[in-house]
Amino acid sequence: MTILIVDDDPDIRRLLTTFLTFKGYHPVSVANGREALTHLQCSHPGPHLILLDQMMPVMDGATFRHAQQQDPQLATIPVVVMSAVENLQAQRRRLSAEGYLPKPIDFDTLLTLVEQYCCQSHQLER
Numbered sequence: 001m002t003i004l005i006v007d008d009d010p011d012i013r014r015l016l017t018t019f020l021t022f023k024g025y026h027p028v029s030v031a032n033g034r035e036a037l038t039h040l041q042c043s044h045p046g047p048h049l050i051l052l053d054q055m056m057p058v059m060d061g062a063t064f065r066h067a068q069q070q071d072p073q074l075a076t077i078p079v080v081v082m083s084a085v086e087n088l089q090a091q092r093r094r095l096s097a098e099g100y101l102p103k104p105i106d107f108d109t110l111l112t113l114v115e116q117y118c119c120q121s122h123q124l125e126r
Contacts, residue, residue, distance in 0.1 A: 001025055001026065001048040001051075001118045002026045002027075002028060002045075002047040002048055003020055003025050003026070003027045003028070003047055003048065003049045003050075003069060003114065003118070004027075004028050004029075004030070004036060004039065004046075004047040004049070004050045004051070004052065004077075005017060005020075005027055005028070005029040005030070005051045005055070006029075006030055006031075006032070006033060006035075006036040006050060006052045006053055006064065007029070007031070007051070007053040007055060007056070007059070007082065007115030008027075008031050008032055008053060008055075008056040009043070009053075009076065010031070012103075012105075013029040013031070014029075014103055016029070016051065016066060016105075016110075017029050018121075019107060019110070020057070020114065023079025023111060023114075025118070026046070028043075028047065028112060028122075030058050031056070031058075032058040032060075032061050032064075033056060033058065033060060033061065033063055033067070034050075034051075034056060034058045034064075035058075036050070036059075036064055037059070037060070037064065037067055037068070037074075040068070040073075040074050040077075041074075044053040046073070046074065046077055047077060048077075048078075048117070049077070049078050049079075049080065049083055049117045050068075050077055050078070050079045050080070050115060051080050051101070051120050052064065052080065052081050052082065052084065052097070053064065053081075053082050054081055054082070054083035054085055054095075054101060055083065061083070061095065062095055065095045065096070065097070069096065070077040078099075078117040079095070079097045079098055079099075079114050080097060080099040080100065080114075080117065081095055081097040081099070081100045082100075082101045082103055083100070083101075083102065084102070084103040084104075093095045095098065095113060098117060099116075099117065101112045101113060117125045
């Protein structure tokens with residue numbers, strides 16, 4: 001199952017990619033929301049889940065999420081927001097994200113969220 005990682009920090013992208021690959025997933029990573037939209041519009045099928053950083057240059061998480069929700073082909077892909085921002089629950093509601101993951105990342109929580117949303121996304125494909 002494919003997971004799109006959207007984060008401007010190359011170390012976080014590398015760490016998440018390594019971890020998710022080790023767990024049997026196929027991660028793809030990009031550095032900002034603009035790159036994520038370009039990737040999503042060019043890749044078929046799309047990912048089963050998007051791990052989305054909130055604060056990024058070029059296009060932040062909120063702007064990406066708004067654009068994603070406007071595209072019927074992309075709107076159904078579940079999103080888990082990752083952020084070091086306090087009150088991440090409020091950010092999650094504001095972005096209409098399915099889940100949230102505070103930074104620094106707890107890998108047990110990450111794996112639980114990935115399993116949950118990838119399984120749901122996979123079931124919807126059938």
